[in-house]
Amino acid sequence: MKSALVVYGTTEGQTRKIAEFIANALKAGGVKVDLVDSADERAALVQPTYSAAIVCGSVHQLRYQASLLHFVKDNAAWLAGIPAAFVGVSLTAALEDDESRRELEGLAEAFFRETGWTPAITRHVAGALRYTQYDYFKRLVMKLIARHQGGDTDTSRDHEYTDWDDLTRFVDEFLAATSLRESGHGDLRRS
Numbered sequence: 001m002k003s004a005l006v007v008y009g010t011t012e013g014q015t016r017k018i019a020e021f022i023a024n025a026l027k028a029g030g031v032k033v034d035l036v037d038s039a040d041e042r043a044a045l046v047q048p049t050y051s052a053a054i055v056c057g058s059v060h061q062l063r064y065q066a067s068l069l070h071f072v073k074d075n076a077a078w079l080a081g082i083p084a085a086f087v088g089v090s091l092t093a094a095l096e097d098d099e100s101r102r103e104l105e106g107l108a109e110a111f112f113r114e115t116g117w118t119p120a121i122t123r124h125v126a127g128a129l130r131y132t133q134y135d136y137f138k139r140l141v142m143k144l145i146a147r148h149q150g151g152d153t154d155t156s157r158d159h160e161y162t163d164w165d166d167l168t169r170f171v172d173e174f175l176a177a178t179s180l181r182e183s184g185h186g187d188l189r190r191s
């Protein structure tokens with residue numbers, strides 16, 4: 001059985017939920033999966049033994065998690081040699097205008113430039129407003145941003161914008177494109 005690495009950076013937990021969903025969908029497709037939090041000490045023990053990888057991170061103040069950046073930078077050489085995808089989680093991804101698209105492309109480009117790794121596939125996924133986990137100041141700031149962007153401002157509960165059906169389609173496409181279900185690498189390898 002082929003094996004895949006799903007590595008993620010998360011701050012409030014939505015990207016962990018997304019990475020777990022992706023890992024389970026890959027497993028359902030017959031792939032053996034290791035799920036690793038880039039902030040966990042286990043991340044330093046990851047070996048370059050995988051047939052494919054999906055790297056997930058979320059945006060906070062226009063940047064992805066530093067732990068994820070370090071992980072990818074440290075592992076860029078072998079990640080570049082296997083089929084791999086980047087899943088960027090943000091609130092901007094919930095917006096459908098061109099400016100938001102360009103902003104997310106710019107953030108991902110900066111991450112790829114800093115890490116020295118550019119995946120064949122990049123997917124931007126809407127995250128969540130987890131008001132119940134924010135401190136007073138963060139809740140206030142996020143409510144103001146949400147109001148400005150037409151998002152949910154009821155801070156008594158969390159609001160999830162992730163499109164799980166779209167994520168299922170993404171994993172199906174990834175499985176098909178990488179031939180993870182069968183033999184061979186498919187055509188998504190970068191070297």
Ligand SMILES: Cc1cc2nc3c(=O)[nH]c(=O)nc-3n(C[C@H](O)[C@H](O)[C@H](O)COP(=O)(O)O)c2cc1C
Pocket residue numbers: 009010011012013014015016058059060061062063089090091092093126127128129130138142
């Ligand atoms: C303090 C803070 C800053 C954020 N900054 C951005 C941002 O610059 N751009 C954006 O699109 N989303 C931003 N977000 C939204 C997060 O990307 C979104 O909540 C995501 O689901 C967080 O994922 P996580 O729970 O895995 O950390 C921010 C959220 C917080 C709490």
